[in-house]
Amino acid sequence: MExxxxxxxxxxxxxxxxxxLIAGVLVGIVCGVVGCFIILRGMALMGEAISHAVLPGVxxxxxxxxxxxxxAVITGVLTAIGIGYISQNSRIKDDSAIGIxxxxxxxxxxxxxxxxxxxxxxxxxxxxGNVLAVSxxxxxxxxxxxxxxxxxxxxxYKQLLLSTFDPTMAKAIGLPTRLIHYMLMFILSLVTxxxxxxxxxxxxxxxxxxxxxxxxxxxxxxxxxxxxxxxxGVISAVVGxxxxxxxDVATGxxxxxxxxxLFTLAFLFSPKQGVFVRWFRRMTTSKA
Numbered sequence: 001m002e003x004x005x006x007x008x009x010x011x012x013x014x015x016x017x018x019x020x021l022i023a024g025v026l027v028g029i030v031c032g033v034v035g036c037f038i039i040l041r042g043m044a045l046m047g048e049a050i051s052h053a054v055l056p057g058v059x060x061x062x063x064x065x066x067x068x069x070x071x072a073v074i075t076g077v078l079t080a081i082g083i084g085y086i087s088q089n090s091r092i093k094d095d096s097a098i099g100i101x102x103x104x105x106x107x108x109x110x111x112x113x114x115x116x117x118x119x120x121x122x123x124x125x126x127x128x129g130n131v132l133a134v135s136x137x138x139x140x141x142x143x144x145x146x147x148x149x150x151x152x153x154x155x156x157y158k159q160l161l162l163s164t165f166d167p168t169m170a171k172a173i174g175l176p177t178r179l180i181h182y183m184l185m186f187i188l189s190l191v192t193x194x195x196x197x198x199x200x201x202x203x204x205x206x207x208x209x210x211x212x213x214x215x216x217x218x219x220x221x222x223x224x225x226x227x228x229x230x231x232x233g234v235i236s237a238v239v240g241x242x243x244x245x246x247x248d249v250a251t252g253x254x255x256x257x258x259x260x261x262l263f264t265l266a267f268l269f270s271p272k273q274g275v276f277v278r279w280f281r282r283m284t285t286s287k288a
Contacts, residue, residue, distance in 0.1 A: 003246050010245065017245065019134040023142050024241050024255065027198045027207065028233030030146040033153060034191050035212030036222070036229050037184060040164050044209050045095060046083070049102040050185065051192045051204045053079035055109030058126060058196070063116060069141060069193050076189030079105055080182060129200035129252035131241065145194040149187050156183070161222060198237070199252035207233060210259040217266040217273040232262050 011017050038047045054072035061071025079101050086097040134142075153160065163170040163180045170177050188208075195204040215228035240255030268276050 004242075007242050007246060016132055016134070017241075019136065019139050020131045020241050020251070021238065023131055023134045023139055023198055024237030025234050026142050026146045027195050028211070028235075028237035028255075029230045030149050030191050030194060031204070031207040032211040032215070032229035032231070032233030033226050034149065034184075034187055035208040035210075035233075036215065036226050037153075037160060037164060038188070038208055039212045039216060040222075041184075043184075044205070045098045045102075046080070046185070047188060047208045048205045049079060049083065049098045049105075050076045050188045051201050051208075052102050052109075053105040054189065054192050054196075055106055055126065055201055056112055057109075059109055059112040059116065063112070068196075072193045072196070073186070073189045075105065076192060077182070077186055080185030080189075084178075084181070126196065127200045127202045128250060129196065129198050129203065131198045131251045131255075132245070134198070142194045142198075145190050149190055149194075152183070152187060156180070160184070199255055203252045203256050206256040206259060207236070210256070210263050211236065214259070214263040214266045217263075217270045220272075232259065236262065 011021060035047075038044060054076050057071035057073070057075030058068040059071075060075075061068045064071075082101050083094065083097045086092050086100070087094045092100075159170075159175055159180055162173075163175060163177050167177055170180075191208065192201070192204050195207060199207055211229045211232035212225070214232050215225045218228055219225050236255050236259035239258045241251060243249065243258070244251035244254040266274070268274055271277060
């Protein structure tokens, strides 16, 4: 309780901690919502590829003096297009294409970082985030991305819903499924950019997948899944920032650990899918 009071006082006193909490909440919401579609479409590897692919874009933008937002989005979208092009025009399947471009683009980013020197750009913060150093400018950018992504999902919700659960029907009625796919890749690139300062390139995949997977174990309805995933993302961010500040540990890793613990609880105790719950039901049925 003493630590909690200390943390609350710090939040009320220090603007950097206020920025960190707000940024964490925004990232938790947008990653949770987008992650649901990534999970339901079986695109977890694609999410990892996009998140790693933004590294060279960030570094090139830094070298040119441009916004890393532009560089990250461009390389993220180009990677998604490249994966689709390779799988459609060769015998290479999606998973292999993802593995090739994921490692290739990330390696290019690492080479570029070593070229410009580690003193010029903080590699650790790019890879693992530094939410306690979020500026007001970063916060406004994260807010803009979050609002924009949520608006896109709201406007194209029906198209995303149908193409996710029944892509054959979506094609049959004339929906541009390929365009919807690339729109989702664009959204994924935006979310990755929004998450750079919070959890970094490496751990953003966890925030995209883990809250959504936790919600998936809790409900069979997409609207409820989207809501629960956003809630789990927010809880992970707030509790993660709390523990990182109190115990002086890495913030991004703390957020991901909390998200993983929530998934573990759902995996064991969710009403329908929980391991212990199903075991208890089997035991009750056998005794009856």
